[in-house]
Amino acid sequence: MDASLPLLKGKKGIVVGIANENSIAYGCAKEIHNTGAELLLGYGTEKSEPYIQPLLADLGNPDLVLCDVTDDEQLENLFQHAKDKWGKIDFLVHCIAFCPKDDLFGRVTDCSREGFKIAMDISCYSFIRMAHLAEPLMTDGGTLLTMTYYGSEKVVPNYNIMGPVKAALESSVRYLASDLGSKGIRVHALSPGPIKTRAASGIDHFEALLNASAEHTPIQQQVTIEDVGDVAVGMISDSAKSLTGHIAYVDSGYHILG
Template identity: 40%
Template sequence: MGLLDKKNIVIMGVRNKWSIAWGIAQIAHDEGANLIFTYQGDRERKSAEELAAELGNTEIFQCDISSDEQIDALFEEIKTKYGTIHGLVHAIAHANTEDLQNDFVYTTRSGFAHALDVSAYSLVAVSRRAKDLMTEGGSIITLTYMGSEKVMGGYNVMGVAKAALEASVRYLAADLGPSGIRVNAISAGPIKTLSAKGVKDFNSILEIVEKKAPMRRGIDREDLGHTAAFLLSNHSRGITGEVVHVDSGFNIMGI
């Protein structure tokens, strides 16, 4: 029996085979979960369908995370088809390219609002709907990065958004804890995804981690998938409001 046997797990943000969400989905599937994918819009639909088909017995739903109406419709449909969910993975973030390429001081007002809305507030929005379906308790996890704690070149407004996301994790954990719902974040080390291509000098960041991290290596999607499966499972029932670093120990190092 797997860690997530017969548990209904919603994964929001499975974009392609290089995404962290896909690594989590693969491990969750191997651990026996019934998976439910969401995709943002028509551009992501084909990829989501192909990935769902690869795992088999995985339904997909469209949801524009910036629309409260679509979020409401999504969870109403999930409630009708599944009744109860046991876990939710929030793997959604976005910032405008120019706000990542330019110095942070030139971040636009609209770009700042966009990054915070999509990358941080969306967790609050989906948690509010998910809690009503977690009638047996549950686990919500999101993805962050050390750029929330330290200045990382090229991360810019996304670092500010991730800091807001991590604070949201703590406040949500306090609100939802009495209902038996845990909320945690995984702070992933740098990993090659399509989103990472938007970060200036990303390859040099990878090289530094591999050289300086205590384990002298980077991380992969399997590392993150196993950590997510643990946090989604009953084995982590005493853990909430935490930011768990999965980065080969890089976060503990000074110079």
């Protein structure tokens, strides 16, 4: 590998879930762009567009496509846009999660059937569906990334129903990695520590979780969206071509503690 070239020079791909300058999707898109890749961005609601437009210049002015992941037509349009633009893609970064507030704030025991279905559909199934749509465009192999959290494997106060949902997402990563490995498509989840994003602000007592995480991690610092983006770059790069099916913790070491 030529060390003088940007790590992702020549790669092209999709980042979905960008909402504003504090979103993990933006942190990933920024670092991926800075290391030479071309981007296509997907966003979930028209309300987000005024917050996203000012960010585009720093990302190389990528195309921006509305993509509500509960709408099959919009999902298919996003990948068709990528096909029309490039003919193929090398990576997909999925930064999407949602749960209705009544179910997110309540006990797992009390979660409604509808709330559970919505959370699973948007936070987990959308990644599976995107993997299906990305597969025929990854003609030279590629990388699929999604975002999880430590609450998938341990009980984290106030994370509630998103714990089981993220556990399902992590299991999906392993099965997708098995399904797609023969085609050179690698699948991973990144597991960031608490980051102050719009989505995280919906978690009850999130500020306390954020502060406690920074105080008690081995490195004793809060994780940033840029930190997550840096790991995303590494996973997408050819340097990680022998890795698949990983849960990569970007949490200052919090997951090693009891």
